[in-house]
Amino acid sequence: MRGEGEYEGVQARYYNEYFSGVPGDLEFYLEVAASAGKGGVLELGSGTGRILLPLAISGVPVVGLERSPEMLRLARRNLKAAQAESQQRVELVRGDMREFSLGRQFSLIIAPYRTFQHLLSPVDQRGALRCIREHLEPGGLFVFNVFDPLRDLADRAWSDDRELRKDLEFEDPKTGEVVEVWYRRDYDLIHQLLQQELIFRRLAEGGGEVSSVPTRLVLRYAGRFEMEHLLEAENLRVRTLYGGFRGEPYAGYGEQVWTVERPLLD
Numbered sequence: 001m002r003g004e005g006e007y008e009g010v011q012a013r014y015y016n017e018y019f020s021g022v023p024g025d026l027e028f029y030l031e032v033a034a035s036a037g038k039g040g041v042l043e044l045g046s047g048t049g050r051i052l053l054p055l056a057i058s059g060v061p062v063v064g065l066e067r068s069p070e071m072l073r074l075a076r077r078n079l080k081a082a083q084a085e086s087q088q089r090v091e092l093v094r095g096d097m098r099e100f101s102l103g104r105q106f107s108l109i110i111a112p113y114r115t116f117q118h119l120l121s122p123v124d125q126r127g128a129l130r131c132i133r134e135h136l137e138p139g140g141l142f143v144f145n146v147f148d149p150l151r152d153l154a155d156r157a158w159s160d161d162r163e164l165r166k167d168l169e170f171e172d173p174k175t176g177e178v179v180e181v182w183y184r185r186d187y188d189l190i191h192q193l194l195q196q197e198l199i200f201r202r203l204a205e206g207g208g209e210v211s212s213v214p215t216r217l218v219l220r221y222a223g224r225f226e227m228e229h230l231l232e233a234e235n236l237r238v239r240t241l242y243g244g245f246r247g248e249p250y251a252g253y254g255e256q257v258w259t260v261e262r263p264l265l266d
Contacts, residue, residue: 006118007047010200010213012070015048017170018181018200021113022255024245025145026051029112032143032259033060037107039137044097044128045115049075049090053082056089063091065100098127105137111144117219120193122230125220129234136262142236143259145245149194149221150253153187162186164199177210178203194219224256236260 007015033041033055046052046064048071055062066072072094079087093102097111098119109132119125132142162184169180182199196217202210222230224241231238242257243250250256 006215006217007068007071009070009215011198011215011217012048012068012074014170014172014179014181014200015071015074016050017173017179018168019047019113021050022145022245025112026054028245028257029110029143030054030058032110032141033062033108034058036060037137037140039105039107039140042102042106042109042135044109044111044132045113045118046075046092047071047113049078051110051112052090053078053086056086057082059089061089063093063102063106065093065095065097065102067094067096069094097131098124100131100135102135105135105140107137107140109136109140109142111142114146114219116144117146117194117221120191120218120220125222125230126234129230129236133234133236133262138262138264138266141239141259141261143257145255145257146227147219147221147255148223148253149187150223153189156187164197167198172202175202177205192221194221224250224252227256227258231258231260235263235266237263 029051040061041055042063042065043052044065046066052062052064064075066075072092075092079090119128136142164182164184167181167183169178172179180201180203182201184197186195188195198215198217199212201212204210228238237260239259239261241250242248244255245257
């Protein structure tokens, strides 16, 4: 089934309602940024500003790098609602994290909400990490979270279930219509890709379907040791790996919350 592209159309329109982050991630990144140095913060995949705007409101200068024009447009609209002082702390840039050059370095670079998993090959991952290292001050930190679906893969080994399921519903903020999101998930085990079909159904007041828009979302997953290898290959030193935003131990699958640094001497 062909549909709209990633973070275009309905994925962008309903980003704040559906792609609402991982519980605890906003508070975590706010805390990390509060202790960053004077070089400011770069957020990769800044989207509509879910993390970026609270950072600016908290007093942190932040640059947001985003590839999707629709997401950037929504971020600029959201930014206009902030106070002028907060707006002045924000710079939004259209760019691709696989290859970017901003002409400056940062004390902290973040990639929240599994942004790094939009890099769909080791070549793309290493290209992004190379750019990240070049944009970090010596001693600067790169903090990001990704998800390893090992447990889900183990469960699926005993099942051929590929049924379309309802994920959640919410109210369209403009029309008040109910929007249902249905999903089907599959894996490309050779290339370590999680392939998701997402269908956004708008319903009239009586429950009849107004529209149904199919979309796709593809993420690449990596185990702990592959991720360590990728980081070390680009001379980024691992400080910590946690299994959650409160410092939970990593269980060997699930959420990976990484803090890595550019060495003072490369």
